[in-house]
Structures are given as C-alpha cells and as structure tokens.
Amino acid sequence: DDKPTLAFVVNGASDFWKAAEAGVKKAQGELPDYNLELKYPEQSSVAIQQRLMDDLVTAGVKAIMVSAVDPKTSTDGLNKIASETALFTTDSDAPQTKRVAYIGSSNIDAGKQAAEIAKKAMPDGGKCLGFVGLLGADNAKERIQGMKDGLAGSKIELVDVRGDDIDQARAKKNVEDALVASPDITCMVGFYSYNTPRIYEALRDAGKLGSITVVGFDDDPITLGGVKEGRVAATVVQQPFEWAYQGMKLMAAYLKGDKSGIPEGGLIIIPTKIIGKDDVDAYAANLKAMSGN
Amino acid sequence: MSKKDLGLLILILVVGAVVAIINPRFLLPINLANTSNLIGLFGILSIGQAFVIITGGIELSVGSVVALLGTLFIDFIAVRGLGWPIALPLILVLGGIIGLVHGWLITRLKLQPFVVTLCGLLIYRGVARFYTADGTAGFGFGQNFPELEFLTAGRSWGVPNSFIALIVIAIVMWVVLHRSVFGRYLYAIGKNEEAAKYSGIRTGRVVMAAYVICGVLTALSAIYFAMYTRSISPASHGQFYELYAIAAAVLGGFSLRGGEGSLVGVILGTVLLQELQNLVNLLGIPSSLNFAVMGGVILIGVLVDQQWGVFRARRLMLDASRKGAVAGE
Amino acid sequence: MSKKDLGLLILILVVGAVVAIINPRFLLPINLANTSNLIGLFGILSIGQAFVIITGGIELSVGSVVALLGTLFIDFIAVRGLGWPIALPLILVLGGIIGLVHGWLITRLKLQPFVVTLCGLLIYRGVARFYTADGTAGFGFGQNFPELEFLTAGRSWGVPNSFIALIVIAIVMWVVLHRSVFGRYLYAIGKNEEAAKYSGIRTGRVVMAAYVICGVLTALSAIYFAMYTRSISPASHGQFYELYAIAAAVLGGFSLRGGEGSLVGVILGTVLLQELQNLVNLLGIPSSLNFAVMGGVILIGVLVDQQWGVFRARRLMLDASRKGAVAGE
Amino acid sequence: MNYSDTSIAATTPFLGLENVRKTYPGVVALDGFSMEVRPGEVIGLVGENGAGKSTLMKILGGVTRPDSGIITVDGVAHDGLSVEGSLGSGIAFVHQELNLFENLDVAANIFFGREPLRGGPLRLVDRARLREMVAPLLKRVGANFSADTPVADLSLAQQQMVEIAKALSIKARLVILDEPTSSLPIAETDKLLDVIKALKADGISVIFISHRLHEVERVADRVVVLRDGMLAGTLPKSAINHDQMVKLMIGRMLKEREKASEAARAPGATALSAKAVRTPAYPARPVDLDVRRGEILGLAGLVGSGRTELARVFFGIDSTLGGALELDGKPLVLGSAADAVAHGIFLIPEDRKLTGILLDLSIAQNISLPNLPAHAKRQLVSAKAETVTAEKQKKDLGIKAPSVQTRTGTLSGGNQQKVVLGKWLAMNPKVMILDEPTRGIDIGAKAEIYGLMRALADAGVAVLMISSDMEEVIGVSDRIAVMHEGQISGILDKEQFSQENVLLLAVGKKPN
Ligand SMILES: Nc1ncnc2c1ncn2[C@@H]1O[C@H](COP(=O)(O)OP(=O)(O)OP(=O)(O)O)[C@@H](O)[C@H]1O
Ligand SMILES: Nc1ncnc2c1ncn2[C@@H]1O[C@H](COP(=O)(O)OP(=O)(O)OP(=O)(O)O)[C@@H](O)[C@H]1O
Ligand SMILES: [Mg+2]
C-alpha cells in the first residue's frame, strides 16, 4: 500500500519501549491514513542505528522519530537523515541538529526527582550507591548528574555508581558485592529499569529489605510491587506511551503542513512523575489499560 | 591434582589473600556464599564447554542458548503456567537437542565446530528476541515457586545450592572424563580423530555425545541463571558467557587443539574468574576495567604457565648436563 | 574466480534480485551507495582477518581494536588538536604494533591465537572505556575536517570513497595473497607449519607479518568506522565485529584450520552479509531477527558448499571407476 | 582357538580376495587383484612404491571400500569391510603411518577401543586389569619402556613397538603389518621377526609388508608380489629368494647393487663439523663429528641413540646447549632451519608426513617451496618456473604421479619421499643430511637413491646418512660413525666395516 510511513526508532531492545509500542498502536487507530512502525536496532550502537535509519529512508519513510543512541555526537548522521525526511527526536534530545522537534522528558529533571525521593525518605541523611547499565550512556550520565544536583546541600551523598554493561547477572552481583564492600550504605538507586528489581531481589535475599532505602527509576512490575509494599521508597517514571502517542500524531500533523503543535525551540517536555505508595495502584491500572489498547 | 592445577590453586589463594588483606570483608561468609553461587552458575556452563573443547571442538553458542532457554523457561512457568517439574526437564531436553543438532552438523555433515556454533550464537539469540518481541521475560511481582527457588537460589547450611549442584556435577563428570571409557575416547579423539576411527571407535557418536552433554549442562545453567536474575532481556542476557566458559577452560589448562585438560582445572579456572569479578567490586576498581582485569589475568596466567614449562624443561636439561659433566670428569 | 566464489556471487545476485522485486527501492543509487559504504568498512576489516585465518590463526580482538583505535583517533584530532595527517598514520602504526604484539606472543611465546586475541578482546575495550572514563568520544558541534571527511565518508562519482579504498586494498592484497612468495608461504604455513619450517621458511616472521597486516587493516577500518559514526561509546562500539569478519571469511570459503580461501571469497562474503542486513531493514523484517537471518544464511551457505563438495567428489570417484571398468574390459 | 591342529582348517582359507579393484581419481591402485590367506600362514607382500600394498591392507582393515570385487571372510562374501567388521572377524592392523594417541599412555593405547571394563553401565576403565594385561605384551615385543609412559615421550621406533604390541593384544586370527620394521634397527627387527614366528606357531596368519626383502625371506611361507595394482606372481616357500622377488616386482633383474667399495677415495676437506656439541636429547654428552666433502658418512646406532636430535641441531631446528658448529672451518651459528638452508645444509627428515612434505600442496609447489624466491620475479611466483623445476625432478627421480600438479597427499609413501629428495636436489646442497632416507622405499628406488647420494658426494657434497638399515649403512657409506647414548662411540673406516663392529659400537663396546 502507498500510505506514508512514520517510524519510531528506539535505541535498543528493552521493555521500556513496550509502552511506546502501545502508544504507537493507539495513534495508529486514530491515523488510518498512515503506516506507523516501531523499530528496534539489533544492537544499541550508533553505527547500527544509523544504518537502520538510512535503510528506512531508502524504504521511503516520510518521518522518523528517534531515540538516538548517542545524540550529542551524532549531529552529522542525524542531519543527514533530517535532510532526507522529517526527523524528530525523543527520549534524549539533539538540539544542534536540524530535527523538527523533541518530545520527551528531561533526564536531568528525572534525576532531581530521584533526589527528592531520597531526601524525603532519609531526612537524616545517608550514603547512596547507584547501579546502572552503561555508565557512559547519556541518559545515565544525566540522571546521575540530576540526582547529584538535587542532593547538593543535603546530608545525602551519592558515593559511587557501578555499571554492569546490561548483564543482569552482573547487575545483581554488583548489589550483592556492594552490600559486602560497603556496609555503611543506607540507600541504593537503580538508574536503569532493570536495576531496581535486581536491587530489590538482592536485598530480599540478604534480608536487608526495608533497612536500606531503595530509589527506583521506571516501572518494572517488581519495582511497582516494591513501591506498593513500601520496600521501594518511590520510583521516577517517564511516559514513553505519551511520547509515542503524541509524537506520532505530531508527525502526522506536521506532514500535513500543520506546524501549530511545535513550540518555539521545538521542545515538548512530558514531565516525569514520582510514583509513591499512594499512586502506584492508579498508575499500574493505567499502564494495564494502555497496553490492553 | 596435576602440577598445573596446583599452580592455579595457589594463584587463587594468593589473589584471595591479597584481596583479604586490603579488604577483610572479602572473607565474610556472605561474600563467599554470593561468589560461590556465581561459581556454581558459571562452573556448570564451563564444564559443558570443557567436554566440547576436549574433542578439539568449540561451542560458541552457549551465551545465546542461556538466553533462549532461560527465556523459554520463565515464559513456560511464569506466563504459560506450566509446572516447573515439567518445564525443567523439558528445557534440559531442549538443550540436549540443540547439542545433538550441533553434533550432527559437525560429525555427519562435516562442518567446522566454530562455524556451526557461531551460527547458533546468531540464530538462538535472534529467536529468543523474536519470541519475546524484544521485550523482557520475567516473573510478575510476588510470583513464587518456593521449591524451585530453594533448589536454584536457596542455601543449605549457608552454602548456595547452586554451588552444591556444581560439586555434584563436577564429581560425576570427573568420573566420566577421567575414569570412564567414554572419557578416554574423548581425549583420544581430541588428539587424533583419524586414529580413533581406525581403532573402530564410532567417533561421530562420541563427539555428538560431547555436544549433547554440553547442551544439557548449558540448559541447566540457563535455568540457574534465569532463577538468579529472575528476568531476562534476550537482547543482552548471557552475552559473552561463551567467552567466560572458554576462558575458564583455557585457564584450567585446556588446549583449544583438543585432547588436553582436566576437570579440576576448569573448576579452578571458573573460581579464578569469579574471584576477579568480585575483587573489582570489592576493591572499588572502576567497572569499566572489569573485562580488562579479566583479560590481563588470563593472559598472564597462560604466559606464566607456558614460560614455567619452558623454564622447567631448560632447568632439567641444565641439571642433566651438569651432572653429566661431573660424571665425565 | 573459483567455482566456490562463483556460487557465492550467484547467491548474492539471486538474493538481490528477489529483494529488488519485493521492494524496488533496493536498487536506488542512494541505497546501493549506503550499502557499499558499509561493504567498504567491513570489507577492509575482513581482509585483515582473512590473512590471519589463512595461517590457521584467528583474531578475536578486532572489534575491541576498532573501539580503542577509533576512540584514540577521535580523541587525537577532536580533543587534542593533532592534525589528521599525523593522527592517521599514527593510528595505523598503533594497529601494526598491536598486531606485532599478538604475532610475537603467538610465534615466539607459543601461545594459542584464540587465547591471545581473546585477552586482547577483553583488554582493549577495557582500556578504551577507561580512557574515556566510560564516556563518549565524539566531535564537537561544528568541528569539521573537510579533506578527511571527503576521504573517509565522501563520494566520488556517486561511489563512496570507502568502497573505492576497499577495491584498491583488495587488488593489492589479492596480488600479495595469490601471487607473491609471501602469500604462498602463508598458505604453506596454514597447511602444515612444521613442514614449512623444515623447508627453510622463517615461519615465525611470516605469521607475525600476517598479524601485523591484520592490525594495520583493522586500524584503517577503525578510522573509517569512527568517521562514519563520528562518535564512539567504547562500551559498545565495534562489538561483535570480529564475528562479522570471521563470518565473511568463512562464507568466502576460508577454513579455520588454515591454508584455504581466496581474497575474492572474503569480499563476496562481506557483500552477502551487508546485503542481508540491508534486506532485513528494507523488507521490514523485525530487527530482532537480523542476526538470526545472518546466522541462518551462513549456515545454509556453508552446508550447501560442503554438500556440493561431497557430491562432486563422489561423482568424480564414480566416473573414475566407470572409466576404469570400461578400460579393463 | 587354535587352527593349526585341524587339517581342514589349515587348508580352508580364512580370508579370500577376488578380483578386487580400487581406483582413485587418475590412478588405478588395485586392478582385479585376488589372493587368499590360510590360517597359520605368513605371507610376505612385496611390491614397488605405489604398487597398491597399503591400499590392499586398508581394504582389509575396513578403512576404505573397494570399487568392486569380493572379500570372503570365513566363507562369507562381502562387498567391503567396515573397521568394526574387520576387527570383529579378527583382523588386526598395524598401519604404515603410525596411529597413536600421544596424550594417552602406552597401556591406554594398546587396548584402545577394547578396554577392560568395570562399573557396569558406567563403563569405567578397569585400570588394574589393564596394567596386568599390558605387561606381558610389552615384554614380548622387548620394550624398554613402561606401560604408563605417555606416548609423547617415545621415539618413533618405540612407538612402532607399541603399535605391534597393540596388534598382538587383539585375539587376532590375521595380523597385518604394513612396513613395521621401516624404522626399527636390527635388534628390534629380530625381536619382531621372532614375534611373527610365535604368532604362526599359535595358528595366527600374518601378512607382512616390507621393502627389506631379506626380512621377508626369513619369515615368509609364501610371497605375494604386487605390480601396478595387479598380482605379478606368488612364490612358494621354496622359491623365495631376493632375486626372484625383485624380478617379479620390477619385471627385470636388478643390476648388482652399486657398492661403494671400488677405489678408496681421497677424503675431502671437512665441510660440517661439530665440536663438543650437546643436544637437548642428551645434554650431558658432547658430540664431536666431522663430515667431509665428497664422502657419504653413515650414522648408525640403536633406537633413541640421539641421531635424529643431532641432525636437527645441524639443521638449525634445535639449538645447541653447548659446543660449536663449523662449516668449511668457519664458525656456524644457526638460529633456524632457514639459516641452515641459506648455508646449503639440507635435511630430509625421518617423519615425512609431519615434517617432510606438505600433503595438500602439489608436487611442484613442494619442490619449489624452499627456494621460492628463485622461482619468482619481483616477489611474484612464476608457476611456469615451478613446473620446469618440478618436471626435471620428476623425471630424474622417477616420481610416479599423473603430473607435477598432483597433490602429494595422494602419492604412495615412497613417491612422497622422492618429492622430499627432489626439493633439495633442485637446489645446490653443500651438506646433505638424510635421516632414514629409504624408509618405506622400494628396492628399485632405493638403488636410485643410493646412486643419487653417490652422485652428490662425487660432486663434492658432504653427505650424512642416518640409517637403521645395517645393509644400507655398510653398503653405501664411505665411513660409518656409530652413536651410543648420545655420543659418537666410534668411527669405522672402510676396511673395518662389518655388521659386528657396528653392533659392538652401537652398544658402547670397542670394535674388533
Ligand atoms: N587417497 C588417495 N587418493 C588418490 N590416490 C591414492 C590414494 N591413496 C593411494 N593412492 C594411489 O594408489 C596407488 C597405490 O598406493 P599404495 O599406498 O597402496 O602403495 P604402496 O604399495 O603401499 O606403496 P609404498 O610402498 O610406497 O607404501 C598409488 O599410486 C597412490 O598414489
Ligand atoms: N620431543 C622429544 N621429547 C622427549 N624425548 C625425545 C624427543 N625427541 C627425542 N627424544 C628422546 O631423545 C632420544 C634420542 O632420540 P632421537 O630421535 O634423536 O634418536 P635416534 O637415534 O634418531 O633414534 P631413532 O632411531 O628412534 O630415530 C630418545 O631417547 C628419544 O626418546
Ligand atoms: Mg604403503
């Protein structure tokens, strides 16, 4: 069929993007004149994502929304795509490029919200240890930076962040080793979606649930369960569903010539939210409703 | 225990002592238990790999098999509601079938082990990712399988059951490798497959059996890994585990040319590798250096072993020549 | 061109034709240019690997070398302000040194190639990650190197310069491998190193030279990759590229036992692999299946090649015995 | 079972071959060959290199299948045998090329595939019984090593003893020995011949393949001669003699073997000389030896006396542990074989398959390999130049092959040896070292090789010939050096040549 295609290109395979898939699906229901696709690169690497977008352009895609693997330094590659099709960014922005707009949240702000959670949970201060997949990735760096900024001036300190290269066995072992190496730690932060569940399980196995404050990111079922139990202080969630849903509709409108949805500077921020014990049920229900879409 | 194994053991103890001096918490029972749990997981994997390496083959697909079978296992019991006493043997059988197919391609169709298992590496991970549509397979919150969890992630008298499983498997496999006819055939085939054939051994079957053993043990460790992480992203789960397994075997004195190596060696190799990982965390070395430390130690270990051999041979000769010279006077 | 290479070429053309029929955009000049750019990048890498494989060795560290040298290159010219005409040869020399060290460990200290380069795989990536403190090496906004960019990422008459570079390198290396004394030595060593030594060949030097060639070509492609992505996260850049390179060589008829394979073959192997990647994206096959498709095609290719060989050998035998029978009557 | 006491069994063939045919691309290895083997009979099988002897044995061992023909075992006809089938019907087989596992010990090798078991379904090796079973076998072949020695530590000859012990261990009814003595010196050969006689006494049949015709003369009840894959004739016990065998083998009488004894030659200047050289095999024992231009110096000795090691040192493969080498009176330092070749010192090694030849390369490529730059223009190899060189060697040496482009792996053992010779003869040797040069070489080719060595010597080359064949050492050499436990125990001049003297020196005693 010759319906124009809009693509949503993510930065790697992860459950995080399942909500975005749901958003794309919902948008598809409202945009029958378009083909909407969500694409995973087979590896989380710049070269492979670039190649994927090149091929999409070749295949005639009209607009691409991308969560770039490394937006800061991929300016030229993204510009090349932007010169051939309408390019939008999501998840992390690439402001120097010729992208039309960015829709997503701010990882710095998300980090600051994590700091809020920590400060609320530990009014007397404490020592935090972070866990993350790729220490070098932009989203990790921004979240860590945001949290440090947020903690500045308080008695809480983020002493170290351990990386695991997205190997979950290592992620769990890192937590176990941290419990051994640093007995004075009072709080743990899981910066990637799978880090919080691994922290939760390692603490449970060690019988330390509850005695160490856990600050989470994202909405893994175990994380949400932990929040509900009160064993996880709270979690900072992004809204990839909204990114995808609103983003797709925005792109469709843009292609039709309607540029009213794009603000000056092209920044559309969908704020992250703190999900605490009281909000978790409503959030989970909403999540379920979306994916049932 | 051979001299080689003894050297490795000493290295392990020395490294352990140094770490314990810098950070005494290394010796806390909880740390030892955590580390021995991973030794159990990776040890089972490495023993399987060792059986293949002995024959002069290699099994590069274990990481992907760990991902695929782990995904299936969790999916079976968490999503499809299959009882674990059924799912577990089913996964082991699947592992065996994968091994059988590899063995068949290698022995009957005469493909190179490296090529067959490289394709396996690519294919199984792809299948796993396709199966979950690039999502994650995991247990729901509060989903519990008490007996299974006890068997895989539990402890008895403070010792992780995974480690106990490794010990049991190691003893059985030691007997198989070093005392049984089958083990002897494995060594013989690794050294000289033609000659083994001329001696009337059905070499194809023996090699195939080695791949099946590797497949079953990999499946078992896939279950252990799945129960350890309790959640699997097929895109990254188990990546590079084949390298861990091969490295453990090589450190343990196996030659990739086949026909050499001992079961004690591969276990000690696994212990050393896990000790190194533990050390990186305990001494606060940047995580980015984790692999570099591993690579450095393997290289040094292999080098020392090799140079030690050369040195001993030379000293023996010198001794002999000195003695001879005296006698000649 | 050998029969084997011809078969591969036909496969490439048939796959291409099928894809073009399903999605005619496959033949758009822009798509062909994009794909041939990547063929250039991976082709250079694969030729280097082929030289090592011919000797019966293997070079597993190329992916990590691509990450390390790419990081250094970008760091040199973007951060440290070194002129690229200095940085480029410097990187090539570094690649040569890495190859020299590998060759030295393998030939002089008698370590196994698999082990040495496996350690390289672990170490170089670790060093690269440590060097950038797990960050990213990339060009700042607006940083431009027009000549360098033209040479690496530019096009001449619509053809990517990287592809032209591959063609030039391939021709030179074809002569070296198939016509020169050095090339003959490589094949001889791959077949039987001992016998080559007893024929008065300095096998150590020849093998070392093969690793140096591999190192330099890998360094060159590291520069190309760096200029293609213009940004490098050492943790993931170039991961698994050794597998691409080995797969291309194997598809092209190289045996990992050494002593077999042609330069045309390895280029065709690279072309096929890149065509497959292109196809997955163009036909909208889920990317999760990308690797699976690659693995499947390699397996089928190798299988067909092998079975074809068996079939031909059998027919030759039959012919021989029939002719003999007639003559005997 | 003992077959020799029933007269019916004695006449009923145990094994029959009828019209067996086997072709390889370009070669007819066996062409309608028939023979039979009766219980308790020792058959000597002789023929030129490439006559098809090994092919025949491989068919009996079940390693290859014939294209056509019938194999009858105990009256049952087969198209071909499998390895298991062959073993099952009691055929034991010692291959021409050794097939041992160096990573296993002697005992494991001897009973490989037939281990005594315990532990029921576990199929564990009963190691105690294994040791008991091996001991008498080792004694029988006169082994000077123990059952738990790793095979990697044995010399080639010792490995051959293991192979023979292995054949004896099978409760065999037919033992096939494909050139079992090719690297056995006299003492061990005698032991082997005794073993064959003992087998015969037990009613076991033996097929004995050898190029050492005098050995065949000593043990065979019947000689079967193969020529070009066909039966050239059969000699009953009474008609077995050297000349008859040769005549059937090559279709004519051979000229009286060239003896080196004619005129005493004036000794040339010393070419290669070892001054108190110590080798890795015997680090405590310095060797002094001079090889002169224009002479053939024979180097004799018992198994493991260190001759091969010395040759490896001369060729730069192993480094000396002490002492010095000299070439033409100038100090010679060798870092590798390439250095030796550059100095014109060439070696024909004893282990052809492993070190002598590249089985996957063609004849032409093998011959040009050591001197490739001379066959190249500006570093590019010229196939034409290679072919020219190879054609000349093929003609000079009488290499039997369809063409010089033939893969050497398909040649018979003897022809492979000629290729090894050819690659050095195509260059200009100064010193030529030949380690067991006629191992596995037929009588006609042997004479040619002796002629070649003589021609080399006459051209001023210093020739060092290591050999375990007494006749050869005495018949060909101008002088004989004898090694005993790593040292030269004596040097014999022409007038002192005798089997006895060589043997005395070989065991470390003074000659008469
Ligand atoms: N695998 C093979 N492929 C092709 N030709 C072969 C093969 N094996 C043997 N031949 C050929 O068959 C013929 C007989 O070889 P065979 O090895 O039986 O000779 P032989 O009598 O044992 O000689 P020798 O005394 O040198 O050992 C030779 O011409 C040889 O080149
Ligand atoms: N690679 C080796 N490793 C251990 N021992 C060896 C090795 N090579 C040779 N030897 C030993 O060195 C001694 C001398 O061996 P060498 O092969 O030089 O003897 P040789 O006189 O040539 O006898 P042969 O008739 O067996 O060739 C023997 O005892 C042998 O076992
Ligand atoms: Mg033969």
Ligand SMILES: [Mg+2]
């Ligand atoms: Mg010898």
